[in-house]
Amino acid sequence: MRDGTNTRKRLERCALSLFVKKGVAATTIKDIANKAGVAEGTLYRHYESKDELAQHLFSSAYEEVSLQLKNIAQTHPTFEEKIKAMVHFFCEKYDEDPILFNYLLLAQHNQLKIIHEKEVSAHEFLVVIFNEAFRKKELAKQDPQFCAAIVMGIVLQAAISRVYGRINRSMMEDVDALIKAILGALYS
Amino acid sequence: MRDGTNTRKRLERCALSLFVKKGVAATTIKDIANKAGVAEGTLYRHYESKDELAQHLFSSAYEEVSLQLKNIAQTHPTFEEKIKAMVHFFCEKYDEDPILFNYLLLAQHNQLKIIHEKEVSAHEFLVVIFNEAFRKKELAKQDPQFCAAIVMGIVLQAAISRVYGRINRSMMEDVDALIKAILGALYS
Amino acid sequence: MRDGTNTRKRLERCALSLFVKKGVAATTIKDIANKAGVAEGTLYRHYESKDELAQHLFSSAYEEVSLQLKNIAQTHPTFEEKIKAMVHFFCEKYDEDPILFNYLLLAQHNQLKIIHEKEVSAHEFLVVIFNEAFRKKELAKQDPQFCAAIVMGIVLQAAISRVYGRINRSMMEDVDALIKAILGALYS
Amino acid sequence: MRDGTNTRKRLERCALSLFVKKGVAATTIKDIANKAGVAEGTLYRHYESKDELAQHLFSSAYEEVSLQLKNIAQTHPTFEEKIKAMVHFFCEKYDEDPILFNYLLLAQHNQLKIIHEKEVSAHEFLVVIFNEAFRKKELAKQDPQFCAAIVMGIVLQAAISRVYGRINRSMMEDVDALIKAILGALYS
DNA sequence: AATGAATGAGAATTCATTCAT
DNA sequence: TATGAATGAATTCTCATTCAT
Numbered sequence: 164m165r166d167g168t169n170t171r172k173r174l175e176r177c178a179l180s181l182f183v184k185k186g187v188a189a190t191t192i193k194d195i196a197n198k199a200g201v202a203e204g205t206l207y208r209h210y211e212s213k214d215e216l217a218q219h220l221f222s223s224a225y226e227e228v229s230l231q232l233k234n235i236a237q238t239h240p241t242f243e244e245k246i247k248a249m250v251h252f253f254c255e256k257y258d259e260d261p262i263l264f265n266y267l268l269l270a271q272h273n274q275l276k277i278i279h280e281k282e283v284s285a286h287e288f289l290v291v292i293f294n295e296a297f298r299k300k301e302l303a304k305q306d307p308q309f310c311a312a313i314v315m316g317i318v319l320q321a322a323i324s325r326v327y328g329r330i331n332r333s334m335m336e337d338v339d340a341l342i343k344a345i346l347g348a349l350y351s
Numbered sequence: 352m353r354d355g356t357n358t359r360k361r362l363e364r365c366a367l368s369l370f371v372k373k374g375v376a377a378t379t380i381k382d383i384a385n386k387a388g389v390a391e392g393t394l395y396r397h398y399e400s401k402d403e404l405a406q407h408l409f410s411s412a413y414e415e416v417s418l419q420l421k422n423i424a425q426t427h428p429t430f431e432e433k434i435k436a437m438v439h440f441f442c443e444k445y446d447e448d449p450i451l452f453n454y455l456l457l458a459q460h461n462q463l464k465i466i467h468e469k470e471v472s473a474h475e476f477l478v479v480i481f482n483e484a485f486r487k488k489e490l491a492k493q494d495p496q497f498c499a500a501i502v503m504g505i506v507l508q509a510a511i512s513r514v515y516g517r518i519n520r521s522m523m524e525d526v527d528a529l530i531k532a533i534l535g536a537l538y539s
Numbered sequence: 540m541r542d543g544t545n546t547r548k549r550l551e552r553c554a555l556s557l558f559v560k561k562g563v564a565a566t567t568i569k570d571i572a573n574k575a576g577v578a579e580g581t582l583y584r585h586y587e588s589k590d591e592l593a594q595h596l597f598s599s600a601y602e603e604v605s606l607q608l609k610n611i612a613q614t615h616p617t618f619e620e621k622i623k624a625m626v627h628f629f630c631e632k633y634d635e636d637p638i639l640f641n642y643l644l645l646a647q648h649n650q651l652k653i654i655h656e657k658e659v660s661a662h663e664f665l666v667v668i669f670n671e672a673f674r675k676k677e678l679a680k681q682d683p684q685f686c687a688a689i690v691m692g693i694v695l696q697a698a699i700s701r702v703y704g705r706i707n708r709s710m711m712e713d714v715d716a717l718i719k720a721i722l723g724a725l726y727s
Numbered sequence: 728m729r730d731g732t733n734t735r736k737r738l739e740r741c742a743l744s745l746f747v748k749k750g751v752a753a754t755t756i757k758d759i760a761n762k763a764g765v766a767e768g769t770l771y772r773h774y775e776s777k778d779e780l781a782q783h784l785f786s787s788a789y790e791e792v793s794l795q796l797k798n799i800a801q802t803h804p805t806f807e808e809k810i811k812a813m814v815h816f817f818c819e820k821y822d823e824d825p826i827l828f829n830y831l832l833l834a835q836h837n838q839l840k841i842i843h844e845k846e847v848s849a850h851e852f853l854v855v856i857f858n859e860a861f862r863k864k865e866l867a868k869q870d871p872q873f874c875a876a877i878v879m880g881i882v883l884q885a886a887i888s889r890v891y892g893r894i895n896r897s898m899m900e901d902v903d904a905l906i907k908a909i910l911g912a913l914y915s
Numbered sequence: 916a917a918t919g920a921a922t923g924a925g926a927a928t929t930c931a932t933t934c935a936t
Numbered sequence: 937t938a939t940g941a942a943t944g945a946a947t948t949c950t951c952a953t954t955c956a957t
Contacts, residue, residue: 165934165935165936165939165940165941165942166936166941167940167941167942170941170942186376188374188376188377189376191925191926191927192926192927192928193925193926193927201942201943202942202943202944203927203928203943203944204928204929204930204942204943204944204945205941205942205943206928207927207928207929207930208940208941208942209941212927212928213926213927213928286517305528306518308512308517308518309509309512309518309525309528311512311517312505312508312509312511312512312517312518313505313508313509313532313536315504315508316503316504316505316506316507316508316509317500317501317504317505317536318504319504319508320500320501320503320504320507320508321497321500321501321504323500324496324497324499324500329474329496329499329500330494330496330497330500337497340493340497343539344501344536344537344539345536346539347535347536347537347538347539348501348505348532348533348535348536348539349532349535350535351531351532351534351535351536351539358916358917379950379951379952380951380952380953381951381952384919389917389918390917390918390919391918391919391920391951391952391953392917392918392919392920392953392954392955393916393917393918393919395952395953395954396916396917397916400952400953401951401952401953541918541919541920541921541955541956541957542920542957543919543920543921546920546921562752564750564752564753565752567946567947567948568947568948568949569946569947569948577921577922578921578922578923579922579923579948579949580921580922580923580924580949580950580951581920581921581922582949583948583949583950583951584919584920584921585920587949588948588949589947589948589949662893681904682894684888684893684894685885685888685894685901685904687888687893688881688884688885688887688888688893688894689881689884689885689908689912691880691884692879692880692881692882692883692884692885693876693877693880693881693912694880695880695884696876696877696879696880696883696884697873697876697877697880699876700872700873700875700876705850705872705875705876706870706872706873706876713873716869716873719915720877720912720913720915721912722915723911723912723913723914723915724877724881724908724909724911724912724915725908725911726911727907727908727910727911727912727915734937734938755929755930755931756930756931756932757930757931760940765938765939766938766939766940767930767931767932767939767940767941768932768933768934768938768939768940768941769937769938769939769940771931771932771933772937772938773937776931776932777930777931777932
């Protein structure tokens with residue numbers, strides 16, 4: 164009996180790169196099937212619809228990253244260590260699978276609503292961490308949402324610069340600079 | 352008596368908010384016409400196509416902002432003043448018309464072709480300014496693309512936090528904090 | 540401005556005859572559009588889907604007939620007169636638009652569930668009438684559902700015999716014979 | 728160890744109830760396979776196609792019933808006895824396997840081609856019997872098609888009332904009432 | 916300018932059937 | 937015999953655009 168795992172993986176990778184290159188709406192089932200070298204109908208054996216595929220790609224990656232971020236935050240005692248570890252983790256992950264990460268970055272503006280409902284956004288984690296830091300007097304009290312925006316903004320824009328080819332280094336090569344910038348912005 | 356200018360304006364505002372909420376591809380002519388309270392065909396009295404409308408909305412706003420940004424950069428002598436003025440301008444513009452600005456922000460992920468063709472993204476302005484600052488020793492030499500990413504990241508994420516309702520203040524209320532954070536990140 | 544009423548009517552008549560001839564499932568949008576001489580997309584300007592069209596054809600006709608039957612039952616005092624008038628009405632209606640009626644007959648096995656929910660089936664009317672007749676001692680007490688089945692069975696099968704070409708007369712030509720048969724069956 | 732006969736029987740029963748519930752066209756191979764707890768492909772070990780299965784279910788039951796009906800008609804001398812025996816047989820058969828019988832009843836509206844090809848519908852039997860009765864002066868001369876419609880209508884509607892749960896008794900419990908009604912209708 | 920019915924190309928989806936295991 | 941992944945033709949449906957009014 165044929166094993167569909169391979170086809171499924173191929174479909175996901177092909178869809179991913181097309182979604183990143185052209186956007187979900189502009190990518191057709193035909194595009195994906197052609198690229199994956201299967202018939203159009205095959206996609207529907209694995210996913211109920213194009214949207215479900217787009218969703219699945221987003222959610223599964225997003226949830227995994229979110230969970231790991233949470234873990235990392237918990238295993239580090241001080242605020243500064245938490246931030247360092249999280250940025251480090253993010254850079255590592257990005258370099259590991261830039262296409263998947265690019266999808267995560269670009270898709271967030273369309274699919275984040277769903278994630279919002281699940282209340283597991285990275286943004287919210289950061290808010291929790293900031294509130295804890297304020298309580299422990301590790302950082303001068305400010306709007307945690309504002310602080311979270313700074314951290315997210317710096318890291319995400321660094322990644323987006325890679326999407327558009329403005330920076331070609333790996334994220335890990337900039338990890339220290341990123342951490343320094345973030346802490347500089349927060350402690351300024 | 353119907354006034355064509357009014358219809359046009361209404362179509363643009365309705366299109367804009369729908370484009371921001373659902374994305375250009377997912378917004379149909381019918382959506383726009385319904386929201387504007389006109390017939391579907393009416394849109395074609397004002398624009399050749401949906402794409403032309405999307406383009407027009409982007410370009411007209413973008414051009415104005417670009418021009419003003421360039422102006423600001425030229426009228427301020429030092430690097431720090433330039434940055435301050437630009438962030439100030441950005442916040443002001445955002446508060447003036449958040450929906451239009453959100454469209455400008457989010458469109459970068461959908462209509463990149465346009466921006467690239469014009470080769471005049473805000474990012475590129477920043478790179479020029481950074482290179483000048485390095486030349487003038489106003490700032491320790493670094494990768495200007497990296498620096499630009501930091502500035503853009505902080506400002507854009509602050510705006511995006513407003514899109515998602517995480518921050519409800521005006522941008523101008525945060526303008527000083529934003530400038531402080533940016534300079535803190537750059538000089539760290 | 541073009542008036543869609545004509546197109547709509549034509550679509551309904553064409554759909555109706557195709558549904559009767561081949562069944563709803565076996566009739567394609569293309570079939571209907573071709574027969575009506577319009578583009579396939581046109582159907583969707585008038586109905587959300589093929590199913591909605593099938594449903595609409597059924598419901599609107601069924602509801603009208605049910606309502607009229609109810610009226611007739613109320614305007615006749617005795618049980619026998621009620622039955623006579625209802626059978627008369629049914630025969631008249633059938634002859635007026637046999638295709639629509641055939642659709643009603645054949646579709647009932649697929650769509651009657653929906654009607655059931657509305658509690659307006661002809662069967663239920665009959666039950667009410669029989670209960671009243673039992674109360675008034677116009678008829679020996681029996682299971683009203685059983686009696687209703689007899690009335691419905693005789694009338695509907697006479698109509699179905701026309702669908703399949705076994706009988707070619709109009710229903711009105713058999714109206715007296717039908718009434719006689721029904722009363723004979725009930726009073727036996 | 729799997730027994731092929733069992734699988735086949737299960738497939739048939741599952742298909743049957745689905746065909747009755749949703750109609751042949753609306754029932755998918757997947758539906759049947761899922762309900763039977765086998766893979767989709769398995770069905771094709773037993774039947775060439777979905778249509779062959781639908782056909783087979785119909786034909787095998789139909790043939791048996793037809794043959795027995797013919798037999799009954801021949802072994803009873805008088806018209807009244809023939810009718811009584813046939814109704815009796817019909818009720819017995821229905822109670823024996825209501826689902827199969829419902830399929831037989833409802834299939835006439837979907838698979839008429841088959842019946843017509845065989846030209847041996849119950850309706851035609853009745854016509855022959857009626858013509859004989861007219862010849863023997865057992866019944867006043869009328870349109871045999873009309874008479875057949877009365878008999879079929881009463882019996883089928885009684886069965887259909889069971890499909891829709893309006894009557895919950897077995898058919899055999901109503902057999903005498905049915906015969907009385909039929910004769911009442913015919914001799915009226 | 917405005918309308919909204921009609922178009923038709925193209926996209927998404929369904930599903931009976933085949934086939935490698 | 938059994939499996940279920942894969943196929944692909946057929947079908948449904950969408951929607952930007954055109955056009956008669």
